[in-house]
Amino acid sequence: MFRRFLTTARQRGATLLRQCDDWWRGLSPSRQDRFAALAPLAAVLLFMAAIVAAFWYLRTEEAEREHEALRRDVEYAQQRVRLRLLERQEQVMRMARDLSNQDLAEDAFGQRAEALVNQYPELQAITWVDEYGRTKASQAAPSLPAELTRLRGEVLQGDETAQTFDLVREQQQPVYAQQTVKASQPVPLLQLQVPLNVQGRFNGVLLAEYSVDSLMRYGTPTEVLARYAITFLDANAQVLAGTPLAPRTRALPWGSMGVHDANAYEVSISPVGDRLVLRAQAYRTSLGVVGSGLFWLVVTLSAITVWMLLATWRHTRRRMQTQLALVAETNFRRAMENSVLTGMRALDLHGRITYVNAAFCQMTGWSEEELVGQFPPYAYWPESDYEHLQGHLQDELSGKTMPGGIQVRVRRKNGALFDARLYVSPLIDAVGKQTGWMTSMTDITEPNRIREQLTASHERFTIVLEALDASVSVAPLGSHELLFANKLYRQWFGSQTAGHLQLVAQAGVLPVSSASSAEDEDGLMGLPTDSVTSAHTENAEIYLPDLGKWLEVRSRYLSWVDGRLAQMVIATDITPRRLAEEQAARQTERAQSVSRLITMGEMASSVAHELNQPLTAINNYCNGCISRLRNGQLSEEALLTALEKTAHQAQRAGQIIQRIRAFVKKSEPNRQLADVAKMVAEAVELADIELRRHNVRLTHHVAARLPPVMADAILIEQVLINLMKNSAESIAQADRPPSGRSVELRVVPKTIEGQAVVEFAVQDTGQGLAEETRERLFEAFFSTKQEGMGMGLNLCRSIVESHQGRMQAQNLYNGSEVTGCLFSFWLPLAAPPSDTTNTVANTHPPRTIA
Structure with a gap:
């Protein structure tokens, strides 16, 4: 019977072990690691629980024994008393x-x-x-x-x-x-x-x-008095004799009973009854302290063990996560290396091949087993390039790598050669120590062939353009990039786009402002409206002081290879012809009086330049209408729009002629109350002709509600026109870029020396005034240019001073660099302004004329 029981128990134990083993094998490695880490923790916790239970049991037994002994001793003392x-x-x-x-x-x-x-x-x-x-x-x-x-x-x-x-x-x-x-x-x-x-x-x-x-004292046994604190109490628990133990101020060690339950016992003394009570309190021994110390030592050691196990489990978990991340990263990099077309090769510090990827093997034709372990010369080196490649390898091993890589020839296993580019970088291990060099190889045979063909085509194209006796340049609109320039352009202007922009700006054949929006596009011609009204229909002739040449400039739109809209400018040297024409003009000019020559010359220049734009626009609108009428594509609404624009341009031409006639026929000074805003507007309209010719943007600000001034409007307009004209010429001489070619006219009220005045300030971004020029700026017959209006700054200052005003000039600086010049003058008001507190803030919105 017993043997059968043992056999059954063994069979059940074996079955249980097999089930546990199957359950363990069915767990994932991460769960197995988790259970393996938690098992010692559970064992430590069980051990600590067992220790706590044992201490509790021992302390309870000890407390019961002490209490029983106290009870016996107290009853014995009660019997004696x-x-x-x-x-x-x-x-x-x-x-x-x-x-x-x-x-x-x-x-x-x-x-x-x-x-x-x-x-x-x-x-x-x-x-x-x-x-x-x-x-x-x-x-x-x-x-x-x-x-x-x-x-x-x-x-x-x-x-x-x-x-x-x-x-x-x-x-x-x-x-x-x-x-x-x-x-x-x-x-x-x-x-x-x-x-x-x-x-x-x-x-x-x-x-x-x-x-x-x-x-x-005499009734209680001596041995009881030695072991306990004996006191006699009355019915109200008041001490009659003896000294009770002081109450404990801190809790007893864990596992002990309360003060009254563990170390005190009282009993009534017969025949007195409850009027006399014998109470005994056990003295506290060191056994509890020693036991508590051992208990807390065990608890502390168990807690430390649990903490170490938790830290070990956490560290193991982090290592497992790191290993999983490392495996995933390794698989990812291996898949990436196998998918790229770039060959990868690793060398140790002695030049031995330690690693090649699949792409490198496909390029060279050799397998990984054949390449790994080779020392130079390698199998894929052409025999004729051994010395050259050996030199590159020595530079590579010594750390002399080129950022742009090196181009070499590589031999395939079948003997074919191809061009490759190698990029080298140091190979660093996990501790930051260099263990070798990593090289990437790219097949550049086809790109080299295409590059050679493009080079030959480009050479054929440039040979023709380089042989031209005209300057040819191409630049995109609204950009400072120079797309192409032939030999003559580079001799004249260098390899920068400044010459191209200067030709466009001075010739006025095309606008140099930013690209116009869709709203400014003209529906009849398909080109921007601003381009139609400001560009010439024939070749432009300009003079470049830096070259000392007269150039005939021609331009056209074209679409560049990348799809951007660009303009090509062709400039031909016509200096001999212009010299002959200028000599004839100078002989004609000497026959006229100086004042008449200046006035008529300014008027003719203004009329010719200003009327050319509206007349050109009228011509273009008419040609567009004729073309669309012949094609039957012109509706009544489109024809009405074109006629309205043509009428507007004709009206503009008439206004220009009337303005110039009124400006010229005025001879005798006539001071009267003049509207400052109207006077400034007329001067800006006339000066805009010269500023547009120099491709200069004009911005003017006029304070609101300015009172009138007592002045000759024509003379003040002449001063303003001369100052703005001088500013435009200074900007042209400074060769500023289109974004930096601007003149600002500001008219605001001020109080100078206790007098209410109106200040006119003209600020430009030109080259400023030299020291010697500033000293003689307002002298009579002094000028820094060969031609001009003939009025001079001396006459301008005389006009301002005749109006009881003052004029001054100063340079503008950005640090130590001169960024422009500021001319300003002021005129006294005809009457005190009614409200000047907010006139500066309530200014007209700025207008910009480009």
């Missing part, structure tokens, strides 16, 4: 019986009471009290305080003593009484009243008073 009280009670009752039988006289009572008091230290006094409560005789111990001694004839005092006396009278039985402890009573006493019965009649009591402290 009870026996001592009963002995004293028997002696007192014997004396009371002798007094009742009148066998004991008063003198003999004193001797006998004295003997008892001297023999037994707990007895403090024996008093004979009659039936009226008066003291007949009393014998007290010497240690009893005088205030507690009873005198002969003294009536019993105290409520409790009198109540006990009455109780003894009624019951005719001995009665113990414990007086309530008072502050005035220095020694607590226990009273025993034994009745005196003479022939069946109550004849008083025999009062015996005990010292509770002496009773405890």
Whole structure:
């Protein structure tokens, strides 16, 4: 039977082991690692729980044993005290019986009471009290305080003593009484009243008073006093004798019982009853401290072990995550290397091949087994290039790598050669130490062939253009990039786009502003409206002071190879022809008077330049209408729009002629109240001709609600036109880019030297004034240019000063660099302005003329 039981148990154990093994093998590696890390933690926790349970059990057993021992000792002490009280009670009752039988006289009572008091230290006094409560005789111990001694004839005092006396009278039985402890009573006493019965009649009591402290000291066994703190308590739990242990201010060690349950026990002392209670408190031993220390040591060690296991588990988990990430990263990089077409090769510090990818093997034709481990010369090196490739390899191993890579020839296994470009970078291991060099190889045979073909085609194209005797340049609109320039252009302007833009700006054949929006496109011609109204229909002739040449400029739109809209400018040198024309013009000009020549020359130049634009626009609109009418594509609405634009351009041409005639025919000064805003607007309209010729943008700001000034409007317009014209020429001489060619006219009220004036300021972005020029700027017949209006800054200052104004000029700086010049003059107001507090803030919106 037993063997069958063993066999069954073995079979069940084996089955359980197989099931556990199958369950373990079915877990994933990560879950196995997790259970393997949690198993020691669970074991430590179980061990700590077992230690805690053992400590709890031992401390409970120890507390129970201590409590049982305390109970036995207290009961033993209670029996000893009870026996001592009963002995004293028997002696007192014997004396009371002798007094009742009148066998004991008063003198003999004193001797006998004295003997008892001297023999037994707990007895403090024996008093004979009659039936009226008066003291007949009393014998007290010497240690009893005088205030507690009873005198002969003294009536019993105290409520409790009198109540006990009455109780003894009624019951005719001995009665113990414990007086309530008072502050005035220095020694607590226990009273025993034994009745005196003479022939069946109550004849008083025999009062015996005990010292509770002496009773405890002599009645309690010595061994009990040595082990415990013994105290006697009354019915109200007040201490009558002994010193109780101080209450513990901190909690007991874990596992111990409470103060009153573990180390204290109390019991009533018969025959006194609950009026006298014996209480014992066990002294605290070091066993609890030692046990608690061992307990906390075990708990601390267990906690440290748990913490170390958790840290180990966390570290293991991080390592597993790092390994998984490393495996994923390795697989990703391997897949990426196998998918790219770039060959990868790794060399150690001695030049031995340690790694090649699939693309490198496909390029060269050799397998990985054949290439890995080779030393130079490698199998894919052409024999004729050994020395050249060996030199490159030495540079590579010494760290002399080129950022742009090197181009070499590579031999395939079948003997074919191809061009390749190699890029080299250092190979660094995980600790930051270089272990070799990584090289990437790209097949550039086809790109080299295409590049050679493009080079040959480009050479054929450039040979033709380089042989031209005209400057040819191509640049995209709105950009400073130079797409093409032939030899003559580079000789004249260098390889920058500044020459191209200068030709476009001075010739005025095409606008140099930013590309126009779709709203500005003209529907009749398909070109921007601004281009139609500002470009010439024939070749433009310009003069370049830097070259000292007259050029004939032709331009056209074209679409560049990348799809961008570009313009090609062809400039031909016509200096000999222009010199002949200028010489004839100079001879004609000498025959005229200086003043008439200047006025008519300015008028003719203004009319020719300004009227050419609206007339050109009118011509283009008419040609567009004719073309679309012939094709039958012109609707009535489109024809009406074109005629309205043509009429607008014709009206503009008439306004220009009227403005110039009014400007020229004025001869005698005529000062009158002049509107500043109107005067500035007319001057801006006339000066705009010259500024557009120099491709200069004009911005003017006029303060709102300016009062009129007493001035000759034509003369002030001449001053403004001259200043703006000089600014445009200064910008042209400074060769500023189109974005930096601007002139700003600002008219604002000011208070100068306590006088309300209107300040006119013209600010440009030109080359500024030289030191020697600034000193002679306003001198008569002084000029820094060969031709001009003939008026000069001296005449401008004279006009301003004749209007009680002042003129000044200063350079503008950006650090130490001159960024332009500022000419300003002011004129006094004709009348005090009504409100000048906010006139500067309420200015007209700025207008920009390009």
